[in-house]
Amino acid sequence: MLPRSPVDELPLEDTGGSELTYCKICTFLKDPQVRIMGLYGIGGVGKTTLLKKINNEFLGTSNEFEVVIWAMVLKSPDIEKIQQVIWNKLEIPRDKWETRSSREEKAAELLRVLKRKRFILLLDDIWEGLYLLEMGVPRPDTENKSKIVLTTRSQNVCHQMKAQKSIEVACLESEAAWALFRKEVGEEILNSHPDMPMLAKVVAEECKGLPLALVTLGRAMAAEKDPSNWDKVIQDLRKSPAEIRGMEDKLFHRLKLSYDKLPDNASKSCFIYHSMFREDWEVYYFHLIELWIGEGFMGEVHDIHEACDEGKKIIKTLKHACLLERGGSREKRLRYMM
Known part of the structure; x- marks a missing residue:
């Protein structure tokens, strides 16, 4: 079999407006003193998008890492599933891996291989501190020159993971938010009625710069040419936003997780x-x-x-x-x- 590519391309829909944050992330990625970096912020603000952007940045370019590993962690982490993801990126023979029956044995095998590699591990959506050695991941240091970048909704998790640098991913500024919303709605709708640009700007402002809300609402309104329906959406946003199509499933469900975790x-x-x-x-x-x-x-x-x-x-x-x-x-x- 051909050796596996060191980087797997991830599907990425760049929402824009986060260039300054991304530049800051890239600066710390090059800093030898920053071995673990955390990106934190409210649900839907674009942390996963930034992490995917970091992953894809290594495509087709020479970099200091021998392997780039992406793993989704989620609220209730499945350590064995994360181990399987890491194994999929490493050149460990299947028969050798499958003889490791317990989580501890698999951790020992991963540790043996990773200690000899310069890796970057991208951990998405962490809700509580993880024990790296329990998974088989050696802690990055200035000697092995590996790195870990994680996303989380809580700054406390960055501290628990002993991140040398924690970066807050904030909501978009008004101009970037409007540009994103305008892109999702489309020029045809915005030009369909003289009142439409003004109504669309009000809807975009009600999203408070949250990328997920801007995308969800923009797509929901992408075929709506009746100004009275835009007026209704504005009223719903101010009184009962959960009634708007897509908002409960795509937005509020994610935000509620942060509340439930209190x-x-x-x-x-x-x-x-x-x-x-x-x-x-x-x-x-x-x-x-x-x-x-x-x-x-x-x-x-x-x-x-x-x-x-x-x-x-x-x-x-x-x-x-x-x-x-x-x-x-x-x-x-x-x-x-x-």
């Missing part, structure tokens, strides 16, 4: 408390904590100081889950991401 009911209650306020509401964090305390979200605490400490922990949890971010340019102001 560690306790207090964090979840504090997050959904935002639904009482107007869109893009910003607040000083100490005022937000006071509101949470007033609602009784902090549970059984001995005094106001302990309650405030609990509130600060919840803010940190929501920020690391990319469900809460700093508001405007002020460090002490916050706003919700959803």
Whole structure:
């Protein structure tokens, strides 16, 4: 059999607008001190797209890595399945691999081979820290010159994986968001009525720069020439966005995973408390904590100081889950991401 290609091309639909983030990633990929790098951000923001772009960048070019490995991890990681993906990229004879009956034996075999190779491992959608040696992956260092790049929704996972560099993947700026939405809708629809460009811009603004929302809505409206239906979509986005075709399955299901992963009911209650306020509401964090305390979200605490400490922990949890971010340019102001 012919030796396997060191890089498998992945299907990639580049949404654009993330060039600065990608340039930053490439800079750290070349940094010998950065062996593990994490990309974190809210669901649907384009982390997987960036990781695929990194993978495909190695196609047809000479690079320092002998093998490029892509593995999807997901919320409940299947270690043996990940091991199988890694084996598929390595030149380990099938009969030798199949005699390794246990996960530990397979890990030992992968470790034996990977220790002799300069590899880059791309791990997509990690929800909790992984034990690399348990999978059979040696930890990258300056001696073996291998690298790991991972995507996650939580900055905490980057810390658990001991990433030397963590990069937040943010939503698109307004111009890039409009360009993406315009591309998905198509010029024919935008030119079909004098009011259409204005209505389309309002819809794009309601997506708040989230690429998955822009693509989902853009494709849903790509054949809609009736301005009254665009007006209805705008109203639905402001009142009941889940009723729009494709939004629940393609967008909200992914975002709900971040909510479900919150560690306790207090964090979840504090997050959904935002639904009482107007869109893009910003607040000083100490005022937000006071509101949470007033609602009784902090549970059984001995005094106001302990309650405030609990509130600060919840803010940190929501920020690391990319469900809460700093508001405007002020460090002490916050706003919700959803």
